[in-house]
Amino acid sequence: MIERTRTVNVVATGIMIAGILFILAPIVIAFLTATLSYEEFVSGGGIRLRVSDHFWENFAHVLFETRLPAQLWNSVVISLLVAFIKCAFAFTATFALVFYKSRLNTVIFAITIVTVMLPLELIVITTYQVVANVLMPINWLLGWTGLDALIERLTGSRPYLEYSLLDSYIGVAAPIATSSTSVFIYRQFFMSLPKDLPRAATMDGAGPIRFMIDILLPLSWTPLVATFMFWFIGGWTAYLWPLIAASTPDAQPAVVGLARLANTDPDRIPDVPMLMAGALFVSFIPVLLIGLMQRQIVRGLNLSEK
Amino acid sequence: MSCITEAKKNPMEAEEKVMKSTLYAAGLAAAAFAASAAHSAEIEFWYGNTGAVEEAIQAQCAAFNAAQSEHVVSCVGQGGYEPAMQKAIAAYRSSQHPVLIQFFDAGTLDLMLSGAVRSVQDLMSDVDWDDYVVGARSFYETSTGELFSQPYNGSTLIFYANMDMLGDVGVSEIPQTYEDVVTVARKLKDNGHECPVLQRVHPWFSLEQFSARHGEAIASNNNGYGGLDAEFTFNTGLVATHLQNIQSWRDEGLFRLPTDVAGGKNAFVTGECAMVENSTAHYAAAFPAHGDAIAIGLPPIYDGYQRHNTLIGGGSIWAMQGHDDADYDAARAFLNFVRQNDQQIEFAGRTGYMPVTNSALAALLASDKSDQLEYATAAVGVGSLNQPGDENSRGIRLGFYVQFRDVYTEEVTKALNGEQDMQVALDNAAKRGDELLRRFEKTYQGVSLP
Amino acid sequence: MRQGFYSGGWTYTLLVAPILILIVIFFYIPVGLAFFWSFFLERPFGGGSDFVGFQNYARVLSDPEFWSAMRRTLVFMVLAPGLAIGISLILALAADRGLRLSSAARNIIIWPKAVAGASIGVVFVFIFDPFLGVFAPLNEAFPGVWNPRTDGNDAFATILVAQIWNGIPFNFIILLSGLQAIPDTLTKAAAMDGAGPWRRIRDIQLPLLTPQLFLTFVLEFVGTIVEAFGLIDTMTQGGPGGATTLLIYKIYVDGFKAYDLSGAATQTALLILFVGIMVLLQFRLEKHVKYER
Numbered sequence A: 001m002i003e004r005t006r007t008v009n010v011v012a013t014g015i016m017i018a019g020i021l022f023i024l025a026p027i028v029i030a031f032l033t034a035t036l037s038y039e040e041f042v043s044g045g046g047i048r049l050r051v052s053d054h055f056w057e058n059f060a061h062v063l064f065e066t067r068l069p070a071q072l073w074n075s076v077v078i079s080l081l082v083a084f085i086k087c088a089f090a091f092t093a094t095f096a097l098v099f100y101k102s103r104l105n106t107v108i109f110a111i112t113i114v115t116v117m118l119p120l121e122l123i124v125i126t127t128y129q130v131v132a133n134v135l136m137p138i139n140w141l142l143g144w145t146g147l148d149a150l151i152e153r154l155t156g157s158r159p160y161l162e163y164s165l166l167d168s169y170i171g172v173a174a175p176i177a178t179s180s181t182s183v184f185i186y187r188q189f190f191m192s193l194p195k196d197l198p199r200a201a202t203m204d205g206a207g208p209i210r211f212m213i214d215i216l217l218p219l220s221w222t223p224l225v226a227t228f229m230f231w232f233i234g235g236w237t238a239y240l241w242p243l244i245a246a247s248t249p250d251a252q253p254a255v256v257g258l259a260r261l262a263n264t265d266p267d268r269i270p271d272v273p274m275l276m277a278g279a280l281f282v283s284f285i286p287v288l289l290i291g292l293m294q295r296q297i298v299r300g301l302n303l304s305e306k
Numbered sequence B: 001m002s003c004i005t006e007a008k009k010n011p012m013e014a015e016e017k018v019m020k021s022t023l024y025a026a027g028l029a030a031a032a033f034a035a036s037a038a039h040s041a042e043i044e045f046w047y048g049n050t051g052a053v054e055e056a057i058q059a060q061c062a063a064f065n066a067a068q069s070e071h072v073v074s075c076v077g078q079g080g081y082e083p084a085m086q087k088a089i090a091a092y093r094s095s096q097h098p099v100l101i102q103f104f105d106a107g108t109l110d111l112m113l114s115g116a117v118r119s120v121q122d123l124m125s126d127v128d129w130d131d132y133v134v135g136a137r138s139f140y141e142t143s144t145g146e147l148f149s150q151p152y153n154g155s156t157l158i159f160y161a162n163m164d165m166l167g168d169v170g171v172s173e174i175p176q177t178y179e180d181v182v183t184v185a186r187k188l189k190d191n192g193h194e195c196p197v198l199q200r201v202h203p204w205f206s207l208e209q210f211s212a213r214h215g216e217a218i219a220s221n222n223n224g225y226g227g228l229d230a231e232f233t234f235n236t237g238l239v240a241t242h243l244q245n246i247q248s249w250r251d252e253g254l255f256r257l258p259t260d261v262a263g264g265k266n267a268f269v270t271g272e273c274a275m276v277e278n279s280t281a282h283y284a285a286a287f288p289a290h291g292d293a294i295a296i297g298l299p300p301i302y303d304g305y306q307r308h309n310t311l312i313g314g315g316s317i318w319a320m321q322g323h324d325d326a327d328y329d330a331a332r333a334f335l336n337f338v339r340q341n342d343q344q345i346e347f348a349g350r351t352g353y354m355p356v357t358n359s360a361l362a363a364l365l366a367s368d369k370s371d372q373l374e375y376a377t378a379a380v381g382v383g384s385l386n387q388p389g390d391e392n393s394r395g396i397r398l399g400f401y402v403q404f405r406d407v408y409t410e411e412v413t414k415a416l417n418g419e420q421d422m423q424v425a426l427d428n429a430a431k432r433g434d435e436l437l438r439r440f441e442k443t444y445q446g447v448s449l450p
Numbered sequence C: 001m002r003q004g005f006y007s008g009g010w011t012y013t014l015l016v017a018p019i020l021i022l023i024v025i026f027f028y029i030p031v032g033l034a035f036f037w038s039f040f041l042e043r044p045f046g047g048g049s050d051f052v053g054f055q056n057y058a059r060v061l062s063d064p065e066f067w068s069a070m071r072r073t074l075v076f077m078v079l080a081p082g083l084a085i086g087i088s089l090i091l092a093l094a095a096d097r098g099l100r101l102s103s104a105a106r107n108i109i110i111w112p113k114a115v116a117g118a119s120i121g122v123v124f125v126f127i128f129d130p131f132l133g134v135f136a137p138l139n140e141a142f143p144g145v146w147n148p149r150t151d152g153n154d155a156f157a158t159i160l161v162a163q164i165w166n167g168i169p170f171n172f173i174i175l176l177s178g179l180q181a182i183p184d185t186l187t188k189a190a191a192m193d194g195a196g197p198w199r200r201i202r203d204i205q206l207p208l209l210t211p212q213l214f215l216t217f218v219l220e221f222v223g224t225i226v227e228a229f230g231l232i233d234t235m236t237q238g239g240p241g242g243a244t245t246l247l248i249y250k251i252y253v254d255g256f257k258a259y260d261l262s263g264a265a266t267q268t269a270l271l272i273l274f275v276g277i278m279v280l281l282q283f284r285l286e287k288h289v290k291y292e293r
Helices: A002-034 A038-044 A055-065 A068-099 A105-117 A120-132 A136-145 A147-155 A169-176 A181-191 A197-203 A208-219 A221-237 A240-245 A254-261 A272-300 B002-009 B011-017 B022-037 B051-067 B081-093 B105-114 B134-139 B163-168 B178-190 B203-214 B238-252 B280-293 B325-339 B341-351 B358-366 B373-385 B401-416 B422-443 C009-037 C055-061 C064-095 C102-108 C117-127 C136-141 C152-180 C184-192 C197-208 C210-235 C247-257 C261-286
Strands: B042-047 B072-077 B100-104 B150-155 B157-162 B195-198 B273-279 B294-297 B313-320 C040-042 C049-051
Touching: A002 A055, A002 A272, A002 C064, A002 C102, A002 C117, A002 C152, A038 A272, A055 A068, A055 A272, A068 A105, A068 A169, A068 A181, A068 A208, A068 A221, A068 A254, A068 A272, A068 C009, A105 A181, A105 C009, A105 C261, A120 A136, A120 A169, A120 A240, A120 B081, A120 C009, A120 C210, A120 C247, A120 C261, A136 A147, A136 C009, A169 A221, A169 A240, A169 C009, A181 A221, A197 A208, A208 A221, A221 A272, A240 A254, A240 C210, A240 C247, A254 A272, A254 C117, A254 C210, A272 C102, A272 C117, A272 C152, B042 B051, B042 B081, B042 B325, B051 B072, B051 B325, B051 B341, B072 B325, B081 B100, B081 B105, B081 B313, B081 C247, B100 B105, B100 B325, B105 B313, B105 B401, B134 B150, B134 B373, B150 B325, B157 B163, B157 B203, B157 B280, B157 B373, B163 B178, B163 B273, B163 B280, B178 B195, B178 B238, B178 B273, B203 B238, B203 B273, B203 B401, B238 B401, B238 B422, B273 B280, B280 B294, B280 B373, B294 B373, B313 B325, B325 B341, B341 B358, B341 B373, B358 B373, B401 B422, B401 C247, B422 C040, C009 C040, C009 C261, C040 C055, C040 C261, C055 C261, C064 C102, C064 C152, C064 C210, C064 C247, C117 C152, C117 C210, C152 C210, C184 C197, C197 C210, C210 C247, C210 C261, C247 C261
Parallel strands: B042 B072, B042 B100, B195 B273
Antiparallel strands: B100 B313, B150 B313, B157 B273, B157 B294, C040 C049
């Protein structure tokens, strides 16, 4: 029995070593390559398993001669916006869905949950049109109701509203934030709370909003922090939507900036060492976050208990 | 339109100003704002380039704004030709579009039919448009010879050879014909050279520029200049022979594709390959690598063919519809400014593009700049654009052409990888291309080609 | 759904309004517009928009390119989640044994979750470069064995490996959490009865892990569509010869590079229907999943 367990443990350790190596290999190769100079890379003919001493040079190039630092800031703002919208909007809505009596509960829940099934990437073509003029629906409304003709008769000009969110932080963040997975997670959490909570709060003289802010919010800290960080990372790694919604380099997040950097100069061999330094640069914040907070995230997303 | 430019600058305030009408935009705004603005205006110019070219464009804008006080042009980079076009489409649909926009060669037809642009020749009838070099002019003019957009950043195809490598096998002249290229390539190969000729597959190299300089059509109706009912014909012409030649030359080890060599499409720069057809812009990377060993010449043609002009690549500037007179005054001033000889020469020097008018080229050649590295390709490149043209070397005027380029690349790549016969590949590409043309024709039903 | 406690019109409205406004504008209108455009031939600059009924659908559905993109999408959606979940499961079973390496594995294997697909692409395209990458020595020994730039299967494989690298972490964490939630007493009792490790996996751990396996499958299925775009755009641009053009990439190219708004919208509508049907099927499957412990 002991002998057999040992064999199994050896196999299990082997599997884990293989898994860790598979995960680490690309990161290690990226790091090693980032230590090469461009000349070493071009003449050396590719991957070499040794550390050279040009890492800071490449890193300095990324810092001072590319737009990545400014774009890193864009990423921070966009990701914070995504995370905030996803958490705040879902929190208030889920509170209403769970603690209010309403015939609309089921319908609203269904409406929000559909967004989880169809990611933004599927509908970028038309989302682009909407974000290019977010007031378009109001124009339609005016058209359908005939109000525009009325206004035209009164003022002499036909109203046409326009407001473009392209290249703005909110324009990039808002469509990403539509995916309402949070509603699902918070709902599960709220339902696990004692049923008499709101009744007790009412006896203490607290109304629903008071109850939400003073009692529910502190109780929900664990799932809120976890989802916030998870959506922050989700906003950070988004690519297709920011790629088209933010076309000017000043508005692009770092991930898009890195991909653009990879083909800025088509007439020479790409500066792979610098690109690898750039890839590490745009990834360190979310990797650090998930490395340090993984226990909180796993616990808060309610993945462990079911 | 000043309310629009303001709206872009300050989105927070813009909410109050968004109430405006399309009519108002077209006519009333002119009356309302023209009074205070006299004939000066602040307009936007959208462009797609990034990197060094973007810096040159910004410098040119700054120079324009400094040179006169009447108008202000703000140049807005959109991060690429495609995003710029996409933005312009969305902006036009909600009438927030700029007065001037730069766009790349392959989108010419889309813009011509859009109804969203007005021709520069109509905008400025007093300019000597015939000063533009043949290949540049014909690409952007209508079938009746009206120039639609002003050529701006122009490049074209030339031939590069590494004369050190060619010298090793006793060749001292850059080859002019494919027959010569192959002879030299055999010598190089026999001398142990791994990559005598680098050949790009992209249709700009293997189809468009090739057909133009041989005076061959790639589609009926003179490549679509004669009407939207054009059909692809390249699959039965010289292109088919050429691609089959490329395939057998590749099998023989004379030609290499970018996918065959470590340096990819830059294998000439890295010194792997001895000869290559490439854009004039490639010189900026090739010269630092090999210095005086580089020779450039007109791209090769087959023996027995009359040489025609090559096509212009790069971009041109378009004027969009729906703005008032003051805006167009500013646009005229800017277009005139960038056309000046010294501006063209300055721009070419900073970017590696070429001057696009004959007088600018003459001014360059007469100046002491002509032997500087930055201008080395100008004479050869413009020389290639100025070869006698015919109805098949004017340009490409085919619908959904960007999509067709992908189709062509896909099919030809499959053939070169041995997955299908080359003739089958070309027939497929032509057939799929025709489907795109028919759909394009249908989308623009009732619109006649200018 | 349990009965709520509060009642009240306007606070309820205020609480649900933000999310509803957000998803109506940025989700439902775009979805609706895609279906709307799929019945029109839409000119990019506007000014002409002809109702054509189902002609766009007829054209897309008879286009062999659409079907090969669809086929590649399907193959990718079976292989990538299948492999990512399979490998994660093996890793999780190994890590669940509480060995010395377990916590290291737990801490490291989650990292790729935080790396964007496009960043992974920039790194992997270099790692798999036929002349510069890890397989370069192989190519020197046997020229032409590995070349994702010309060989469609090689290119597809590189995208697949990158996708799996990206997909393992989250699945691993979910499955490991699931395994650790299985009471020790159950496995110990089985061990007492003489059940070997393989037997215990098959008879106890896997059945009890069904909810987590289902969850990973649902998440990975949708995630595959999302992450694959960044990988394709940075690694292969859909090539060579269209071998890595999944439907999501084709839609992007048609709509944003070729101004074919109607074609792109029609394919979007079809993809929405496809994903919708797949998700519904998955939830029908869920009825067979045991949630009781």
